[in-house]
């Protein structure tokens with residue numbers, strides 16, 4: 408049984424400042440997948456548990472959104488479009504009432520932060536979890 412009470416099951420490292428960008432982002436091109444904090448965090452931790460690559464994830468505790476840098480090709484893949492992958496934009500546009508209130512954003516870092524998050528694996532998991540699997544998701548070749 409999974410507990411729905413614990414916020415996290417993974418020993419993330421934290422970078423308590425948004426800048427500078429953590430490794431490997433400065434050397435890479437990337438796009439951004441915005442995810443709601445839940446179930447996004449649980450899905451990312453499930454990937455880590457399965458040994459799938461997960462990279463740095465920007466977290467806005469106030470707005471409860473996660474921003475997951477993924478391979479830039481995801482921007483133009485059908486699955487990427489469906490899940491809302493956008494360009495290199497880490498801003499929090501979701502709630503204008505708190506536009507000035509994103510100052511506590513932090514990076515969640517996996518133990519081995521060499522990679523970008525494996526988007527096809529994450530997308531596959533998201534569809535499986537939400538039980539709306541489109542056919543042949545493996546065709547989302549944007550890793």
Ligand SMILES: [Zn+2]
Pocket residue numbers: 467469470471499508509
């Ligand atoms: Zn925010």
